Amino acid sequence: MSTLTSNRIKPFRKTITVPGDKSISHRAIMFGSIAEGITTIEGFLPGADCLSTIACFEKLGVQVERTSATSVRVVGKSINGLRQPASILDVGNSGTTIRLMMGILAGASFSSTLVGDSSIGKRPMDRVVNPLRQMGAVIDGKEDGRYTPLTIEGSFLQGITYQSPVSSAQVKSAILLAGLSASGTTTVLEPAVSRDHTERMLSAFGVQVNRQFNEASIKGEQQLSATHVTVPGDISSAAFFLAAALMVPSSMITIEKVGLNPTRTGIIDVFRAMGAEVTVDEQQESSGEPIGSITITSDGLKRIEIGGELIPRLIDEIPIIAVVATQAKGKTIIRDAAELKVKETNRISTTANELRKLGAQIEETEDGLIIEGPTPLQGGICDSHGDHRIGMAMAIAGLATEEAVVVNGADAIQVSFPGFYELLKQL
Numbered sequence: 184m185s186t187l188t189s190n191r192i193k194p195f196r197k198t199i200t201v202p203g204d205k206s207i208s209h210r211a212i213m214f215g216s217i218a219e220g221i222t223t224i225e226g227f228l229p230g231a232d233c234l235s236t237i238a239c240f241e242k243l244g245v246q247v248e249r250t251s252a253t254s255v256r257v258v259g260k261s262i263n264g265l266r267q268p269a270s271i272l273d274v275g276n277s278g279t280t281i282r283l284m285m286g287i288l289a290g291a292s293f294s295s296t297l298v299g300d301s302s303i304g305k306r307p308m309d310r311v312v313n314p315l316r317q318m319g320a321v322i323d324g325k326e327d328g329r330y331t332p333l334t335i336e337g338s339f340l341q342g343i344t345y346q347s348p349v350s351s352a353q354v355k356s357a358i359l360l361a362g363l364s365a366s367g368t369t370t371v372l373e374p375a376v377s378r379d380h381t382e383r384m385l386s387a388f389g390v391q392v393n394r395q396f397n398e399a400s401i402k403g404e405q406q407l408s409a410t411h412v413t414v415p416g417d418i419s420s421a422a423f424f425l426a427a428a429l430m431v432p433s434s435m436i437t438i439e440k441v442g443l444n445p446t447r448t449g450i451i452d453v454f455r456a457m458g459a460e461v462t463v464d465e466q467q468e469s470s471g472e473p474i475g476s477i478t479i480t481s482d483g484l485k486r487i488e489i490g491g492e493l494i495p496r497l498i499d500e501i502p503i504i505a506v507v508a509t510q511a512k513g514k515t516i517i518r519d520a521a522e523l524k525v526k527e528t529n530r531i532s533t534t535a536n537e538l539r540k541l542g543a544q545i546e547e548t549e550d551g552l553i554i555e556g557p558t559p560l561q562g563g564i565c566d567s568h569g570d571h572r573i574g575m576a577m578a579i580a581g582l583a584t585e586e587a588v589v590v591n592g593a594d595a596i597q598v599s600f601p602g603f604y605e606l607l608k609q610l
């Protein structure tokens with residue numbers, strides 16, 4: 184188990200880039216694999232999760248060539264050209280990999296088995312299994328398909344209209360991808376719009392996706408055509424460095440070439456509402472995704488209340504928002520975020536428990552957190568609990584402490600942000 188150490192640094196002014204977006208990198212490999220023709224990807228995230236996606240599609244007979252650390256060439260097979268894997272498909276730590284693949288494999292012409300690590304083994308899969316079964320999918324798994332391992336017997340699917348009880352891009356994407364092999368039209372409605380990378384990228388691959396408000400539909404039996412994908416920097420990774428500039432007063436940071444998809448930019452709205460000065464400059468678009476730079480600085484932060492439709496737009500940023508809230512004046516309240524309980528860890532508990540070790544005043548609620556600030560943080564020994572975002576959040580908390588913060592289990596950070604510690608040291 185690797186360890187990382189951070190502590191107080193001097194105010195800084197920096198311009199950086201962060202590795203490629205994880206959600207978009209997964210989808211570029213998957214859609215490239217089920218397209219016709221050769222897809223080229225630049226800015227790909229070589230994080231453990233996306234490497235799991237590559238390994239799974241290689242087992243399905245797809246040729247995936249890493250032409251550089253961040254460039255990939257995928258020789259598309261189309262959905263019908265995928266072949267039965269010779270062994271179990273291992274998704275590692277990646278919820279996105281397993282849930283989206285279930286949608287693709289449900290309509291295949293063979294059977295396959297999916298497993299992951301111990302964290303994946305605790306995450307609910309019935310949220311995808313149930314709607315897929317309504318489409319005619321044949322899926323078997325532990326506790327009637329609630330948990331891995333899952334075995335999927337490829338079968339004929341029919342389109343459905345599904346009202347999802349949760350705002351989850353993984354659920355929505357799995358159903359839409361199954362809809363590609365289904366007869367008729369498949370429609371997903373969700374309580375509030377979740378990240379829409381699937382809808383945007385399917386369009387870039389030539390698939391017609393109809394969207395209005397919280398609804399997305401797709402007609403079955405459409406073929407994807409290969410394309411070139413430029414992956415923007417991951418705003419969820421950028422969030423840790425935006426937060427770093429807020430944890431070290433009088434600092435300023437610019438993050439260049441980062442994704443600015445409005446379904447992901449809740450973090451910008453939150454930091455602005457807390458009193459930070461944030462400048463966003465949208466410069467280009469690739470595969471339907473806006474890309475640009477974000478600059479942030481502040482001279483004092485205030486409390487905020489976060490809930491409702493904002494939550495899906497910043498779901499992965501809540502641990503780092505909690506860290507920043509310890510330095511904001513007043514009581515920050517985060518609600519409607521029960522989804523955090525079914526991530527790599529129960530992030531409501533892990534965020535609260537780890538921050539408490541540093542002296543934070545933070546309380547867990549049924550669906551969120553309450554944080555009192557400003558509270559001076561002190562050094563201590565924290566643990567990622569195998570959760571990349573918890574590991575990085577605690578490392579950033581350390582930037583405000585006199586004594587060192589030691590983060591055990593820092594190797595988990597490889598899941599989404601290879602090079603995180605090296606970049607942190609540059610500050």
Ligand SMILES: O=C(O)C1=C[C@@H](OP(=O)(O)O)[C@@H](O)[C@H](O)C1
Nearest residue numbers: 206279350351352353354498499
């Ligand atoms: O579709 C995706 O790429 C993701 C969707 C989100 O999960 P949910 O769909 O479970 O909300 C997010 O937390 C995860 O990091 C990536």
Ligand SMILES: C=C(OP(=O)(O)O)C(=O)O
Nearest residue numbers: 276277278279499526527
């Ligand atoms: C929840 C996450 O990812 P996944 O669901 O793909 O494991 C995350 O990256 O924070």
